[in-house]
Amino acid sequence: MRRLDVLAIFFLFLASVSAACMSEDTVPLAYVASGGNNHVAVVDLQSGRTLRKIYAGTAPWKLIHDQRRERLYIQHWFSGSTAVLDLRDHRVIRVLPHRGPGLLDAGGKHFLTLSWPDSALHTLDGDSLQSLGQQVTEVSRAYALALDSSGDKLWMAQFDPMAEGPRQRYAYLVSYSLDQRRDSRDSPGSQPTGRSPVDIVPVEGHPFLLTADRGTNGLSLINRLGDGRAVPACRAPQKVVLSPDQTRMAVLCWDRGETRFSEIVSYRTDFTTRPWPTIAQEKTRRLQAGLSRGRFSPDGQRLYLLDEPGGRLLEIDPHGLQTLRELPVGDAPRDFVIISTPLSRRDRLATDAEAVRPMLRQALRAVLESGQSFRDLTWTETVRVMKEDAPSESDTDGNEAGEAEAPMEPEAGEALASEGDRSLSREGPAVDGGGEVVEEYTLQISLRAPDRLRSKSDEVLRLGAGGWSMAVGEQGRFWTTPRQELAWLIPSLPNFPLQEAVRQLAGDVSGSPFLRGGLAVDLVTRLEEDGRDFYLIGALRADQPGSQLWIDAQSGYPAKLVEQFPLYRPSGHGAESFSGLAETRYFDWKRHDSGVYLPRRLQRFSAGRLQEVEISGIAVNSGLPSRGVDLTALGGIKATPELIAPARPDPVPDRPGLAYPILDAPGYLHHPRAPHIPYNSNPPTSGPRLSGLAEWGPHPIPVPLELQVHNLEHGGILIQYNCPQGCAELVARLESFIEDRDRVLLAPYPLMDSRLALTAWGRLLRLESFDAPRMEAFIQAYSGKDHHVESP
Numbered sequence: 001m002r003r004l005d006v007l008a009i010f011f012l013f014l015a016s017v018s019a020a021c022m023s024e025d026t027v028p029l030a031y032v033a034s035g036g037n038n039h040v041a042v043v044d045l046q047s048g049r050t051l052r053k054i055y056a057g058t059a060p061w062k063l064i065h066d067q068r069r070e071r072l073y074i075q076h077w078f079s080g081s082t083a084v085l086d087l088r089d090h091r092v093i094r095v096l097p098h099r100g101p102g103l104l105d106a107g108g109k110h111f112l113t114l115s116w117p118d119s120a121l122h123t124l125d126g127d128s129l130q131s132l133g134q135q136v137t138e139v140s141r142a143y144a145l146a147l148d149s150s151g152d153k154l155w156m157a158q159f160d161p162m163a164e165g166p167r168q169r170y171a172y173l174v175s176y177s178l179d180q181r182r183d184s185r186d187s188p189g190s191q192p193t194g195r196s197p198v199d200i201v202p203v204e205g206h207p208f209l210l211t212a213d214r215g216t217n218g219l220s221l222i223n224r225l226g227d228g229r230a231v232p233a234c235r236a237p238q239k240v241v242l243s244p245d246q247t248r249m250a251v252l253c254w255d256r257g258e259t260r261f262s263e264i265v266s267y268r269t270d271f272t273t274r275p276w277p278t279i280a281q282e283k284t285r286r287l288q289a290g291l292s293r294g295r296f297s298p299d300g301q302r303l304y305l306l307d308e309p310g311g312r313l314l315e316i317d318p319h320g321l322q323t324l325r326e327l328p329v330g331d332a333p334r335d336f337v338i339i340s341t342p343l344s345r346r347d348r349l350a351t352d353a354e355a356v357r358p359m360l361r362q363a364l365r366a367v368l369e370s371g372q373s374f375r376d377l378t379w380t381e382t383v384r385v386m387k388e389d390a391p392s393e394s395d396t397d398g399n400e401a402g403e404a405e406a407p408m409e410p411e412a413g414e415a416l417a418s419e420g421d422r423s424l425s426r427e428g429p430a431v432d433g434g435g436e437v438v439e440e441y442t443l444q445i446s447l448r449a450p451d452r453l454r455s456k457s458d459e460v461l462r463l464g465a466g467g468w469s470m471a472v473g474e475q476g477r478f479w480t481t482p483r484q485e486l487a488w489l490i491p492s493l494p495n496f497p498l499q500e501a502v503r504q505l506a507g508d509v510s511g512s513p514f515l516r517g518g519l520a521v522d523l524v525t526r527l528e529e530d531g532r533d534f535y536l537i538g539a540l541r542a543d544q545p546g547s548q549l550w551i552d553a554q555s556g557y558p559a560k561l562v563e564q565f566p567l568y569r570p571s572g573h574g575a576e577s578f579s580g581l582a583e584t585r586y587f588d589w590k591r592h593d594s595g596v597y598l599p600r601r602l603q604r605f606s607a608g609r610l611q612e613v614e615i616s617g618i619a620v621n622s623g624l625p626s627r628g629v630d631l632t633a634l635g636g637i638k639a640t641p642e643l644i645a646p647a648r649p650d651p652v653p654d655r656p657g658l659a660y661p662i663l664d665a666p667g668y669l670h671h672p673r674a675p676h677i678p679y680n681s682n683p684p685t686s687g688p689r690l691s692g693l694a695e696w697g698p699h700p701i702p703v704p705l706e707l708q709v710h711n712l713e714h715g716g717i718l719i720q721y722n723c724p725q726g727c728a729e730l731v732a733r734l735e736s737f738i739e740d741r742d743r744v745l746l747a748p749y750p751l752m753d754s755r756l757a758l759t760a761w762g763r764l765l766r767l768e769s770f771d772a773p774r775m776e777a778f779i780q781a782y783s784g785k786d787h788h789v790e791s792p
Contacts, residue, residue, distance in 0.1 A: 026340040028297060029349075030304065030313060031072060033060035036331025036467075037508040038518040040074055042090075042349055043313065045297075045304075045338070048327050051349040055506040055521045056083035056092050057546065059514070059566070061334040062100045068108045069126065072337070075100030075113070078515050078566045079546040082113060083523075084129060087339070090349065090356070092522055094129050095540055098122055101144060105178070106151035112178075117141040117160070121176070139174045139188055146200035149207060149224070152178055156188075157197040157211065169195045169215050173222075192228060193220040201240040206271045212237035212251065219251065221277070231279055234263040241294040241303065246271055248318055249279065250303055252291040257693045258714065259742050262291040264305070264321055285321040288740065289314070293335050306333045309695060332514035357502070359524045363535035364493070364501055366556020372595035373495040374449055376624035379598070380617040381443040386435035386610040435610065445488075449495045450504065452629035453488045463635050464488065467512035468701060470631050476641025476751055478634060479672035479704045482513030483565060486547065487584045490558050491598055505537070505549070511700065515566040519547050526553065534559065557589045557597070582606060594620040631701040632748045633724065641751045643705070647680035649764065656778040657758065657765035663687035669706055676706070682752050683720055683759050684709050698735050699747035711745055712761045715784045719775070720749035720757050733770050743783055761787040 029051070030043040039053040040060055057076030064073040072085040075098070082096040102113030104126065111124045119140045123132045143159035156174045160167050175189040194213025197220065202209045207224035210231070219231035219240065234253035241250040249269045254262040264285045270278040289307035296303055296318065303318040311333060315325040329336075446454040453464035461472045469483040484507050493501050503509065507518020519538040527536055533553035538546060550560040563582040588600040602613035627636040649658035660681045668691040669676060676688035689709035696716065708718055719734060721727065738744045749757070754766035758775060760782035767774065 024342045024344065026342055027346050028338050029341045029346065030327075030329075030336050030338050031063055031065075032306070032313060032329040032336040033063055033074065033334045034311075034330030034332065035059045035061055035077070035334040036311075036512050036514045036516065038506050038516070038520075039330065039508055040072075040085075041329050043327060043329060044346060044350075045315075045327075048325065049350070050329070051346070052090060053508065054085065054090065054092075055502075055508070055519075056085065056523065057081050057095075057520045058507065058516075058518050058564070059334075062102070063335045063337045064102055064104060064111075065337045065339060066104055066108055066111075066126070072339075073102060073111065075102060077116075077334075078517075079520070079564060080115060081544075081546060083520070087341075088345070092540075095523065095544055096124070096129070097545060101142065103145050103147065105147060112145070112154070114142050114145070116143065121154070137174075137176050137188060139176065142174070144198060144200050146202050146209065148175075148209075149202055149204065154178055155191075155200050155202075155209065157200055159196065159198050170197065171195050171215075173197060173200065173211060191222055191226055193222070194218055194230065199237075199239050201242060203242070203246060203271050203277075205246075206277070208271060208277060210240050212240050214238065214255075217253075221279070223276075229276060232281070234265050234284065238292050239294050241296060242269075243296045243300040243318070244298065245300060248296075248300070250294060250318065252294050252305065254290050254292065256290065256292075257695070260288055260290070260309070260696045261286055261742055262289050262307075264291065264316070266318065266321060283321050287323070293333075295336065295338055297338060298340055304336070304338065306336060308332055308334070309697070330508075331510070331512050357522065357524070359526065359535070360502065360521055360537065361498060363524060363537060363551050363553075364498060367493050367551060367558065368496065368498060368501060369494070370556055370589075371494040371591070371597035374594070374596050375621045376449065377445075377447045377491060377596065377598075378617070378619045378622055378624065379445050379615050381445055381602075382614045382616065383439075383441055383443060384437045384612045385439040386612060387438045446624050446629060447488055447491065448624050448626070448629045450492050451484075451489060451509075453485065454624075454629045454635060461635050461637065463629060463631050465629065465631050466509055467507065467516035468631060470634070470701065472634050472637055473673075475643050476637060477643050477673075477705070478702065479706075480701065482516050484509075484512070484517040486517060486519070486549070486563050487561055487582075490549075490561065490586075491596075494596075517547060517563060517565060519549055538562075555589075558586050560585050592618055592620055596620050627724075633750050634702060637751075641682065643678050644682040644684075645678035645680060646682065649681070652763075655763075656774060656781055657760070657763040660685045660762055660764060662762050665689065668710075672704060672706060679705065679709075681759075681764050683718065683749060683757055683764070685712065685759050685762050685764050689713060694745060696743055696745055697738070699745065701747070702749050703745065703747045708745075708759070711743075712759060713787045714743070715761070715782075715786050716743045716745060717779050717783050718757075718759045719744065719746045720752070720759070721746075722750050722752050722755055722757075723748065724750065730770060737770075737772065737775065741779070741783075744779065761785070 028045045030045055032041045034041055038058045039055050041050050042052040043050050056074050057079045059076055059078035060074050061077040062075040070087040072087055074083045080099040082098045083092045084094040086093050098113045099115040100113055104111055109126050111126055113122050117140045119137050120134045121137050122134045125132055139156050141158045141160050142156040144157040146155045154176045158170045172190040172192050193211045195215030197211040197213050199212040209222050211220045213220055214236040217235050218233045220228050221231050222228045233251045236255035237251050237253045239252040247269055249267040251265045266283045268280045268282055290309040291305050292308045293306040303316040305314045307314055311331050313327040313329045314323055317324055444456045455462040463470045464485055467484045468480055470480045472478040489504055502521055505519045506521045507516045523538055523540050525536050525540050527534055535551040535553055538548040547564045548562040552559045561584045565580045583605040585603040586599040589597055590600055591597050600615050604611040627633050647661055649660050652659045663686045665688040669688055679687045684705050687709055690706045694703050694707045694711055734746050738746050756767040758765040758778045763782055765778050
């Protein structure tokens, strides 16, 4: 056969293969950023199945699809990183040190990103992901970005999602020229909008953009010349969603923190009409959900909405707004994209996800097999705080309520451990200098498998479970933070099969709060440090920010754990003694008589201080009472809190409940532990309060009193129950009772005398059993009345 004939046949074969690939059927997949579970869930929208979970960082909040390169940029709020995922094999190919928000420019040549709240705009090459430089925009707290239809102007909306109480309200967009050089003195421009714009949607192919103005309860329609028109919508719009052909529009409204209900408003649109587009409102629907994000399906025949507090992806008929399906997608979903994917790739995704993590399996196998499982562990920690400071910390922006005792900053380049016979040991201290002991105290630690923790000192009892951490003071005052402490999870790992251990380390636990800690377990590498080999879980490089677990490759024992705690500062974002990073180093692993392996010595670095910790008094399966680690029961502390100074209530004729004097407490508390005057009722009905609000609806653990009071000030009703031995049937009845109600909060509260208590601003109703008529009358009498004092 002639050479030309062979080449012709070869090219025909390639053409046929290419045509077959191009004609392969596709299926829509939803990639959902589950902030509460630290993963991106890949959901098959045909079957509703979750095919894969991608653990690339903590608290994913924004997804950007690069269609040309088949990549997905996953931006993580808590770990301040952007993971770049190759959609062909679903592996992370790069981790960038940027929190976001980000976007791709016209044609996808460049990836542009900020790192909230910083003002520097970073530009990366779209192919190589190499940095091309940064520009200082002079615009901080840019929360939403969009490109002008011309592609040469960047629009930015400023918003602070972490502020509690009154927040700064912007009434404009900032425009920034992408051609502006770093040394240029030109200032960014601005465009008036309604108050608090939180979303920007350019209209493709037309000189218009839309903003969702949550403070004005409407939209702003802006043309290229800077002229604008107001478009009525609904209360607190969060997101504007355009159909692929831009002939339909949906607006999602949810007054986050103030209500459990959302509205969807649908419009028929025509952006070809001039001088202004035609935007005609069609339907409105109210539903019990917190709708924060939405997208149309690629064919425009379905509308998908994220219910953030409900952890659902709702499939909606865009014409009649009826709900067609509800798909569970994890806790606190923050963003999603819909990608049409070849069937063959979908089928590969549906295979065992653990098969794609061979190095992780190898790293964890020895840890899981090193010791026996247990029901409970108790031990004593003798903590010596050294005078010598650890390396200085860099300030980080975070998002959780930090505690004074919280942990430690890593010191690079330190040898971690060496292996002895059935133990890891090291001669002498890990840090040179012989620092002076400035403080010494003991902690009584109890760990009930898998993750219930009790830590008792002379001053504070700390409890942990399911991603929550609760501290209880001697006077019965308590406060909570959404925080998983990985250091306590390490000894529990032999209790789990591999797949469950992966989920626990990643912080993927059902019912977990938003912004909990965890490891990016899909980031695993092997490295050498000081002549020893380690598996590094949670990062691709040792200097990468975020939580990390180091495992000695020779012995299989954990050697170092770096934790990045989500810090939340209600009073603002500023430098504090603890920046959110913590480090624990493990030494002298030994086998207990029961077969359980534990370290006998730890080093902790926290807030620039080194702690030397000796572990003693180890007891295994000693029968730890469940009440002692029960967050619902506050660890079984005494029944009457001392921060209550009861007043004499007055019955109110023809009004339900008792009336208590309104306590004068101007301003907000700046910290959960700030001192304040005592309350005059239990539970409180007025008085000192934090600036934040607890979410309405049912709560699995008690709500701090200082948080309760602010909900009451907003016209809320609290229903609290006291069940020392549990009361599942009563709780179910109460949850059903409040299901369709707004501004009602349900929670356990073990520090009161009655079985049930209903509180409103200045009002208290005590009950010993479920009484629907009296509860209904109380809610009808007091719900929804705002009690903020007007400024003179």
